[in-house]
Amino acid sequence: MKKVSIKDIAQMAGVASSTVSFVLNGKARKMRISETVEKRVIEVARNAGYYPNQLAISLRTGKSKTLGLIVENIGNPFFATLAKTIEEEAEQYGYRVVYCSTENNASKGKELINMLSQRQVDGYLITPAPHMEDDIQQLVQLNRPVVLIDRYLPSVDVSHVLVNNTEAVSQGMAHLFDRGYKEIGFVTVDLDVIQMEERLDGYLGALSKQGIRLNKDIILKIPYTHQRDEAVELIAALLKDNPQLDALFFATNYLAILGLESINRLKMAIPQDIAVISFDDHDIFRIYPPGITSIQQPVEAIAKKAVALLMEQCESTESKLSTTEVELTAKLIVRGST
């Protein structure tokens, strides 16, 4: 690779070398360089394959301009989309992102945090697995920039961005009641994380508000480490054992997809035999006939807010980082299944 210098880029972009230097060091805003010029310089630098000696910069500034993102499972479309959006968003601030999955295993989460620390990332975006409290607490104590996403840890005082899970499920339940459904089963995952508890709370609260007596038989908790076929069987059994059910509320999109398979196998019609609503949208729900009603998380807003909060922490000169809790609103997308 031929080396391209800041001077070369300045010439190509028709600006002063100092301007290029400010832009590439993320100081365009501070130095009141116009967005047009900033954009042009970045474009020219990128096309020319300019790459500053990051190691030298890291040594000088103590910053690596890299963020670490730890998700639950990159194989799940919600986390994959979240990762992609965070990657795009961080790029706007001149940061790169490396990511990895915990698969909800706290030991793996701990290892990943250690690995990222040793790779010297500047900040962490984490969807914490159960029992990661101590590891997150340690990052907070070390005053490392951290933002939790999708869930939070009640015992740890750290910034987080998530949706109002309880409220969103209540809204979905209200919609089902409005449409005349009364016998509503709830399918969730057997996992001790706050956002799943909040979703169940939303279900229980909605029943109680309607004066409906709780029937524990129609709440199905599927093991997180289920095999696909096992889960499909469990949901089918729920439907067979409870013929009075007229609707199913799935607490996550991957459970709803398994549920669609169960309903298919039983040759039940949606929504005539059983109505379906899912937390988290999915490509499938838009096109699967008759369309599956879902609660859509604002993935883009979550990504933007989480990155912005982390950037504030990364750039902060305060001796103690402050904590911000953001709760965004999910959106009910009504389709043919309810």
Next chain:
Amino acid sequence: MKKVSIKDIAQMAGVASSTVSFVLNGKARKMRISETVEKRVIEVARNAGYYPNQLAISLRTGKSKTLGLIVENIGNPFFATLAKTIEEEAEQYGYRVVYCSTENNASKGKELINMLSQRQVDGYLITPAPHMEDDIQQLVQLNRPVVLIDRYLPSVDVSHVLVNNTEAVSQGMAHLFDRGYKEIGFVTVDLDVIQMEERLDGYLGALSKQGIRLNKDIILKIPYTHQRDEAVELIAALLKDNPQLDALFFATNYLAILGLESINRLKMAIPQDIAVISFDDHDIFRIYPPGITSIQQPVEAIAKKAVALLMEQCESTESKLSTTEVELTAKLIVRGST
């Protein structure tokens, strides 16, 4: 976090400290330690939250036990599943994986390689974006472990693992001809990468073998940076302008999903009005009525083989790394759409 020592682990696992040390340094096989003991030690170490001082190990061994995975777009289920499987597979060798997306942008790919190098990863798994030849060549010249996945670069001599794209499309076309379809449109992406060229070659070869004259009007190349609605419109227009079409072959799963939306909008029935087949399977295809026929890539086999090849390179003591080219066979999954 309380520090746990190798001695503590040895006591908990009921083995000698040297055994623990060998296992945790990935020398169990070499030192003929049984798999049962190895597994127990790893389990105990993990539960105890033991984490070796990786930076110290890196300095001593020059190895970070971290692999860098660069995919096209983590938001695409094929790459997300691939990433997840590679992560699981690498873990078996005691390696962690960090990943990032190029979005088919060569400059971004170059930056990511640089970033990973400076974070000192031991090896690279890369789905190269167009025009990344020079960057990959440079890694090869530096004798860095590299394995390409999903595609290769004809001009660069480097190990790769992919499926036989041409052969797989031929097989899909033969299936369509067998079922009596004759007017088969091809929907692909406007992107200069070898695996897409090979898929198109498979289509063209199959037509020519059948003595069918090429009609360029029924080959649709959708821009990679399409907006969803634009693409749906383009596919709908292809169908409207060519009422003679009795089948559509989609060169990727995300194009097929857009195609299903187009077919929906036109209120055409699958397979009565139009048959559908897609390269790459997807959750949607299994459950979307009447089931969508697809060509399934052996994601697990690709991941296993790619990691195994990379591990050989990482552990190699040869002065020049050897090159291995692996072509795996994709599998035709026939469903109701053809």
